[in-house]
Amino acid sequence: MNVLTALLAGLVLGFGLIVSGMGNPSKVLGFFDLAGAWDPSLAFVMAGAIAVGVVAFRLARGRTRSLLGEAMQLPRAQDIDRRLVVGSALFGFGWGIAGICPGAGFVLLGAGSTQGAVFMLAMLAGMGLFQLQQMRPQAAACATNA
Secondary structure (H helix, E strand, O other), X not given: OHHHHHHHHHHHHHHHHHHHOOOOHHHHHHHHOOOOOOOOHHHXXXXXXXXXXXXXXXXXXXXXXXXXXXXXXXXXXXXOOHHHHHHHHHHHXXXXXXXXXXXXHHHHHHOOOHHHHXXXXXXXXXXXXXXHHHHHHHHHHHHHHO
16 A cells, blocks of 8 residues: 555656646756746745645644554654755755756656656766765774774
8 A cells, every 4th residue: 555655646746747847957947047037937836845745744743653554754853964955955956957856857767858867867876976975984984893
């Protein structure tokens, strides 16, 4: 049941990205073009997503179990640290350059877009580099303790 729910949620997200035009990188880049032909539609999409998220998290906060019976695991961290700021900046920088976020990348990949495939490969490479960077301090600590 959880897999079907996740699949349905992904399909709803993908459909929403297509209907809103956010799967089109040029539309997203139009939002970032403040000095040119600015397209404010992404702001409305974001506002709608934030409104839905606020309501969902408010409803979830008082629950101990999800609607599917799983234990609730809401994020507890509230610290703004270097990793969060750098990661957010990298995400925003990449989004501003490509006009594609991970959700739209999946939509474009599913549509057979070369641009989507290149984006997804770059995203996976970045994730792999992050994992390698995370393992380096652990490997150094193990070598020191040996």
